[in-house]
Amino acid sequence: MNMNSGDPMDVGTVPAQEVVAFDVRHLSEQQLAALGVSHIAYVKPVMVNGVQGFAIHAADGTPMAVAGDREVAVAAVMQHEMLPLSVH
Secondary structure, eight states, rough: OOOOOOOOTTTTTTOOGGGOOGGGGOOOOOHHHHTTTTTTEEEEEEEETEEEEEEEEETTEEEEEEESSSSHHHHHHHHTTOOEEEEE
């Protein structure tokens, strides 16, 4: 997909049957919560029993793991073919 063309209809080499357009304003609360759940994980600093760590949460907020440092948390997310995003 060419994101630099400026043409919102330019889908590059993506087959037409794979292009899905939808208006997020019409999603239910459950659909919105599930958006990106299998593709995005959030990493945020936390304190666990007085020890600094980094929690990993699914896009819908479901806790998935805690790592000792941010780099390990990000690596774990990427190992599972997900996009890590930081939450402050």
